[in-house]
Amino acid sequence: MSSEAIDPKLLERLDEAEQRFADVDEQLADPAVLSQPDRLRELGRERTHLDEVVTVGNEFRRLLEERAGAREIVEATDDDEMRELAQAEFASLDARIPPMAEKLRGLLLPRDPLDDRPAVVEIRAGTGGDEAGLFAADLARMYQRYAEREGWRVEMVSVSEGIPGAFKEVIFTVRGSGVYGRLRFESGVHRVQRVPATESQGRIHTSAATVAVLPEAEDVDVDIDPNDLRIDVFRSSGPGGQSVNTTDSAVRITHEPTGLVVTCQDEKSQHKNRGKALKVLRSRLLDRELAQRDAARAAERKSQIGSGDRSAKIRTYNFPQSRVTDHRIGLSSYSLDAVIDGDLDEFVRALRLAEEAERLEADT
Numbered sequence: 001m002s003s004e005a006i007d008p009k010l011l012e013r014l015d016e017a018e019q020r021f022a023d024v025d026e027q028l029a030d031p032a033v034l035s036q037p038d039r040l041r042e043l044g045r046e047r048t049h050l051d052e053v054v055t056v057g058n059e060f061r062r063l064l065e066e067r068a069g070a071r072e073i074v075e076a077t078d079d080d081e082m083r084e085l086a087q088a089e090f091a092s093l094d095a096r097i098p099p100m101a102e103k104l105r106g107l108l109l110p111r112d113p114l115d116d117r118p119a120v121v122e123i124r125a126g127t128g129g130d131e132a133g134l135f136a137a138d139l140a141r142m143y144q145r146y147a148e149r150e151g152w153r154v155e156m157v158s159v160s161e162g163i164p165g166a167f168k169e170v171i172f173t174v175r176g177s178g179v180y181g182r183l184r185f186e187s188g189v190h191r192v193q194r195v196p197a198t199e200s201q202g203r204i205h206t207s208a209a210t211v212a213v214l215p216e217a218e219d220v221d222v223d224i225d226p227n228d229l230r231i232d233v234f235r236s237s238g239p240g241g242q243s244v245n246t247t248d249s250a251v252r253i254t255h256e257p258t259g260l261v262v263t264c265q266d267e268k269s270q271h272k273n274r275g276k277a278l279k280v281l282r283s284r285l286l287d288r289e290l291a292q293r294d295a296a297r298a299a300e301r302k303s304q305i306g307s308g309d310r311s312a313k314i315r316t317y318n319f320p321q322s323r324v325t326d327h328r329i330g331l332s333s334y335s336l337d338a339v340i341d342g343d344l345d346e347f348v349r350a351l352r353l354a355e356e357a358e359r360l361e362a363d364t
Helices: 008-028 037-076 080-108 129-150 179-186 242-246 270-293 295-305 336-340 345-363
Strands: 119-125 153-161 167-175 188-194 205-215 229-234 250-255 260-264 313-318 323-326 331-333
Touching (some): 008 080, 037 080, 119 129, 119 179, 119 270, 129 153, 129 167, 129 179, 129 188, 153 260, 153 270, 167 179, 179 205, 179 345, 250 270, 260 270, 323 345, 331 345
Parallel strands (some): 188 313
Antiparallel strands (some): 119 167, 119 205, 153 167, 229 250, 250 260, 323 331
16 A cells, blocks of 8 residues: 555544544533443443544554655755655655554444454364364363453353263353454364374374354343243253252243254252343344344354364364464464463454455455
């Protein structure tokens, strides 16, 4: 991109963002808004984003002004030494403007309003038997460690266990700043290549697990008719205190129009399990509605999550080579132990940048 040919739309959008920033500040000072916690929280999130836009925008404008000043000196001065210094300054500023423009353009792209939502993470063992269940448990631990690193909170919703240390299915909610926006690229089939603990011959096996990351739905997002729900209660199974396993505290909710089923047995209280199960059901229904609105999203979700097949993979964890490869962006890391321990920053950042680049290309 030539810094001499700045897209006028970029400056127009910056003007709009600066005006919106002033409008948000005005609303935040309005006593009527201060008495509405939900509105206050929404405006606070918007202001945080706009503050970064304005800060980068101010730096961008400063570079443009300084470059224009350097050019004037080059064109007007008769002093060779002064002209040489101004030319060097112009070249330096000219090189800094394009990356700043791209950063600003990325910040000015419309944000997904769901990015700030908590995320419901569902992990299921796929192809590979017991080893797939062990890998599903590894993935659950990886995301929980990542959440700890980010200062996020994890709430367990439901666990279906296999052999010791393995999960057939695990569902949990992650809460914190910008959680869904950071984790949503994890949806898809994850493949592992390693010698299973259950393998006596030392042979490398390939197994898979599926990950689905859904934005947590709010009550206003999805209207559920109570008459559409079949609610069953039963005795919890698996690990837990005495009261968990000896009372009918587990809840299974079936949404009959769609056939979606959610089970929760993590809490001792039937009421709490019912509340958690309804949250997950709302999130699945919201995700379903979003997918129906966007055919491309629906096709992507089907290809990523569909069958749990080894071939429909988005990422491979190769233990013999200590390599993790994300096949969507061709990124490989040879720090598998660190990644499995929750160090996902490199992949999360790269996937966000790749999506941003695609949107920038579509926007030009």
